[in-house]
Amino acid sequence: MKAGIITFLGSNCDDDALYALGDVLGADASRVLYNENELPKLDLVVLPGGFSYGDYLRCGAIARFSPIMSAVKEFADAGGLVLGICNGFQILTEAGLLPGALTRNDCVEFRCKWVNIRVENNQTPFTGELSPGDVLRVPIAHTEGNYFDRPENIARLNEENRVVFRYCDEKGQVTPEANPNGSIENIAGILNEGGNVLGMMPHPERACEELLGSADGMRILRSIALYAVNRADA
Amino acid sequence: MAVEIPDPPNDKTLFRVGLTRDEYEELCRRLGRKPNIVEMGMVGAMWSEHCAYKSSRLHLRKLPTSGSRVLQGPGENAGAVALTDNIAAVFKIESHNHPSAVEPFQAAATGVGGIIRDIFTMGARPIATTDPLRFGPITDFYDPDIPREAIERNRFLFSGVVAGIAHYGNCVGIPTVGGEVVFDASYSLNPLMNGMCLGVVNPGELIRAFAQGEGNKVLLVGAKTGADGVQGATFASVDLAEDVQRDRPAVQIGDPFLEKCLIEATLALKNHPALVGVQDLGAAGLTSSSCEMAGRGGVGLKLNLDNVPLRQAEIGPYEIMLSESQERMLMIIGKDGVDAVGEEFARWGLDSATIGEVIAEPVVSLWWKGGEVAHLPTALLTTEAPEHERPTAAIPQPKPLRLDGNEAVRLAAKRALPDDFPIKLELNTPFENALALLLAHPNNASKRIVWQQYDHQVQDNTVFGPEAADAALVRLKDDPGGIAITTDGPGHLCMLDPHLGGQHAVKEAYLNLLTVGAEPAAYTNCLNFASPEDPHVMAGFVAIVEGMAKASRALETPVVSGNVSFYNQTVGGAVMPTPVIGMVGYVPDVRRALRHRFPRAGLSILTVAIGDWRLDGSGLLWDVLCERDGAVSAIDFSALVALKDFTLTAIYDGLVASAHDIDSGGLALALAECAYGEMGAQIELPAELVQAAGGLAETLFGFPPIGLTLTVPPEKERDIAALADAYSLPVYDLGETGGETLSVAVAGETKPAISFPASALAAIHNESLPYWMGT
Incomplete structure (x- = not known):
């Protein structure tokens, strides 16, 4: 799998995504700078976490105007796989590649902590190696992760099975106590209509080695790689 | 002009x-x-005191600063030690105390920004920060003498400093992996905000803050210059005014996004052949950076201030030279490299301006609108700055304790946690009541409400983050090892006995590194004191520095960087002497590193205790009962070095499952901390330990000057005993892990002195601080 990680000015999880995909997973991962106009030939584009443009104005609101974003949109429109993590998810909603918005956490503060997320849909390019109901232990680290959209849009996400992850407790129960930021229906990650763009607030790239507390994030990255390899073979 | x-x-x-x-x-x-x-x-x-260290320089020379691993000692942006052939740790601690008393959010944010710049200007990638903080009481439960307004102000300062650290550190993408928060009446309205940053670099790629080569260009990069923070260094060198709000214009505003871009641009250029030297603009801005760089290189700089990019047009040379606008750096670049360097900065969206050049004459010559506005010899500003030998008073003899252990426990038994305290405990003995009061104290409570606001994981290296072990541990991606970091500053012990207190500060850091399995390498220190013009303060300063020097020599842990912050006093009072030690050590194999909590049932619990066990200065006396007399026990450094060899050998031979130091919180607190993972233990205190400690209350709530608890798998007990014998270390067998209760009894007695469910201990630990903060 060839993966490109976009470095916006202010991205700070770009190196982590490069490391997790390249060194830990063994994929062919490289960096693409914000000011480039074209993407190399890729199977996966990652919009990493961080504070693009300091999150000034509004999270992701400035990054969506970076030169590279036109190429990312074209890539997504052509069915390419795009994974937005944390700030990357925020950029995708600002760019219109995903619906809804990420508003301030209900606790008002930044939260860095381990959470559990439940796999809702494994019929996606990002979760093929997982089963519905699987509980993954992954960290969050954000101030604006409170997913919001109009009720009819949330209903549509549910109908189309586009909520991929929800915050849950250790046993997989989706409870208010397990919701770290106030997201509607504990939403932690969603797909676009085409099913090829995933945005998620938790950081799978931080959960790729037991040494650091969990390797569950690697199950997501491995799913993507296997999908990409199979797609290339097909 | x-x-x-x-x-x-x-x-x-x-x-x-x-x-x-x-x-x-x-x-x-x-x-x-x-x-x-x-x-x-x-x-x-x-x-100023802040830049020239005029009251402290004379005494700081007593600290050992060299060693076989030291690549860079004090005098540069940061210190550096070689951990392996390929890895150097670059680190420094600094304070931002005065601004934090005035505008805590921005002060803490820029404090973080400043210390990070000290690291990456050396060419090192910053990989971790820690923030040792001190505040006045946030509750009057333990100390009813604190006025209500002071409590409110202390809470505001605490929340503001933490939010400022989070704001800057999270955005800039460096994990905040540890730190301390200590509350004490002496810090009321006098908060201490210290920040430490650790970076790594290949030893061959270290950048120095030198100006050299006549005709080389001087570049000012990063943010534009404004009038913010003009004369911050002067502000930090006097007592805080009664009306601190008046000083708000002396506090700078930080831009962590700009700093993140500066980090990437600087590190991208670190091997550029045209790069001669780099220094960040900290206190005294362009003045200190230019003359210090020139001074180190033995050259001069001619600067044209018309070329300095300004944020506001109306400022002149005075403000330009003294502005402390953040996120700026000065670079000396070979004539041919200016364009390439400028391009790299532009790629990261940053300004760079050529503002002058290196000249042979060792002066700083400033030009503005066609005329020379300053012409000063660099040495006059740097090495030849005045140095004072401040008068010192005699250090008073420690006052003997007024209470013995039983009296202290009886006194504590008259207090009960408030009725609305969220955890209800069944208290059967006065020891249990004393322990509950101790556990619930803000100093011992979990600081989760602090560190959950910090990104402690970014960069994917955090093996032990906040409260996970006695020291934080970050792994190195290209090496099986990692770097452990700890910060410790037992101000209360320095208050009781400055000379021994200074030794204890170094010892605590050293022990914290040992317990995770790190070989201590070197340290940085932040010396937070009141006015050096007060002979009592100055006497304490000298004794503490000499105490640290003694410990450093004995433990072979040199000082490679540091900071002195004087004048931490307001009309309300002065801070107690607070030397904060930030020590780093190398863990050769991170998979062997240990946490402090009991990991499983069926392990033997052993304690190593060396020296006179004392109740003086313990958490029960100092924090719970506000009893502030007593003495400090001497440290047997040769035994401490033996303990290092014993502990590291035991950890690397796989003889130990967890390790925790016993600090002034006392043995009972140390055992409770091991049980916070909700694994209990059955402790039977050996009679000879109780006798050595001076009684049951002293054993539970006092502490030895050197103390560790270890858990050992039963099949390794014989090996550990043999190892302890080989190093002549006294080891006591305390009992065994397991069950849901932490039970502590004197050996042979059936009725325990303390018996708490481990889950209740964890609940007190987790819920106390939010309770005291009223949230």
Whole structure:
């Protein structure tokens, strides 16, 4: 799998995504700078976490105007796989590649902590190696992760099975106590209509080695790689 | 310069520039002429306590600063030690105390920004920060003498400092992996905000803050220059005014996004052949960076201030030279490299401007609108700054304790946690009541409400983050090893006995590194004190520095960088002497590193205790009962070195499952902390330990000057005993892990002195701080 990680000015999880995909997973991962106009030939584009443009104005609101974003949109429109993590998810909603918005956490503060997320849909390019109901232990680290959209849009996400992850407790129960930021229906990650763009607030790239507390994030990255390899073979 | 100054300058002018009349006259004598206002401002800043260390330099020379691993000692942006052939740790600690008392959010944010710049200007990638903090009480439960308004202000300062650290550290993408928060009445309205940053670099790629090579260019990169923080260094060198709000314009505003871009641009350039030297603009801004770089290289700089990019047009040379606008750096670049360097900065969206060049004559020569506005010898501003041998008073003899252990426990039994305290405990003995009060104290409570606001994981290296072990641990991606970091500053022990307290500060850091399995390498220190003009404060300072020096030599842990912050006092009082030690050590194999919590049932619990066990200065006396007399026990350093070899061997041979130090919180607190993972233990205190400690209460709530608890798998007990024998270390067998209760009894007695469910201990630990904060 060839993966490109976009470095916006202010991205700070770009190196982590490069490391997790390249060194830990063994994929062919490289960096693409914000000011480039074209993407190399890729199977996966990652919009990493961080504070693009300091999150000034509004999270992701400035990054969506970076030169590279036109190429990312074209890539997504052509069915390419795009994974937005944390700030990357925020950029995708600002760019219109995903619906809804990420508003301030209900606790008002930044939260860095381990959470559990439940796999809702494994019929996606990002979760093929997982089963519905699987509980993954992954960290969050954000101030604006409170997913919001109009009720009819949330209903549509549910109908189309586009909520991929929800915050849950250790046993997989989706409870208010397990919701770290106030997201509607504990939403932690969603797909676009085409099913090829995933945005998620938790950081799978931080959960790729037991040494650091969990390797569950690697199950997501491995799913993507296997999908990409199979797609290339097909 | 348009500014007219009276000749000779009046007191108001001298106060504004931060010079005493004696210093002004000395300056005139050395220059052989009268300085102008720009020169007076520059000299005032460079001769300030903050920049010149004029009260402390004489004594700081007593600290050992060299060693086989030391690549860079004090005097640069940061210190550096070689951990392996390929990895150097670059680190430093700094304070931002005065601004934090005025505008805690921005002060803490820029404090973080400043210490990070010290690291990456050396060419090192910053990989971790830690923030040791001190505040006044946030509750009057333990100390009813604290006025209500002070409690409110202390809570505001605490919340503001933490939010500021989070704001800056999270955005800039460096994990905040640890730190301390200590509350004490002496810090009321006098908060201490210290920040430490650790970076790594290949030893061959270290960048120094040198100016060299006549004709080389001087580049100012990063943010534009504004009037913010003009004379911050002077502000930090006097007592805080009664009306601190008045000083708000002396506090700078940080931009972590700009700093993140500066990090990437600087590190991208670190091997560029044209790069000669880099220094960040900290206190005294362009003044200190330019003359310090020139001074180190033995050259001069000619600067054209018209080329400095300004945020506001109306400022002149005085403000330009003394502005402390954040996120700026000065670089010396070979003539041919200016364009390439400028392009790299532009790629990261940053300004760079050529503002001058290196000249042979060792002076700082400043030009503005066609005329020379300052011409000062670099040595006058740097190495030849005044140095004072401040008078010191005699250090009083420690006052003997007024209470023995039983009396202390009886006194504590008269207090009960408030009715609305969220955890209800069944208390059957006075020891249990004393322990509950101790556990619930803000100093012992979990600081989760602090560190959950910090990104402690970014960069994917955090093996032990906040509260996970006695020290934080970050792994190195290209090496099986990692770097452990700890910060410790037992101000209360320094208050009781400065000389021994200084030794204890170093010892605590050293022990914390040992327990995770790290070989201590070197340390940085932040010395937070009240006014050096007070002979009692100065006497404490000297004794503490000498105590640290003694410990450093004995433990072979040199000091490679540091910071002194004086004048931490307001009308409300002065801080107790608070030397904060930030020590780093190398863990050769991170998979072997240990946490402090009991990992599983069926392990033997052993304690190593060396030296006179004392109740003086313990958490029960100092924090719970506000009893502030007593003495400090001496440290047997040869035994401590033996303990290092014993502990590291035991950890690397796989004989130990967890390890925790016993600090002034006492043995009972140390055992409770091991049980926070909700694994209990059955402890039977051996009679000889209780006798050595001076009684049951002393055993539970007192502490030895050197103490560790270890858990050992039963099949390794014989090996550990043999190892302890080989190092002649006294080891006590305390009992066994397991069950849901932490039960502590004297051996042979059936009724335990303490019996708490481990889950209740964890609940007190987790819920106390939010309770005291009223949230």
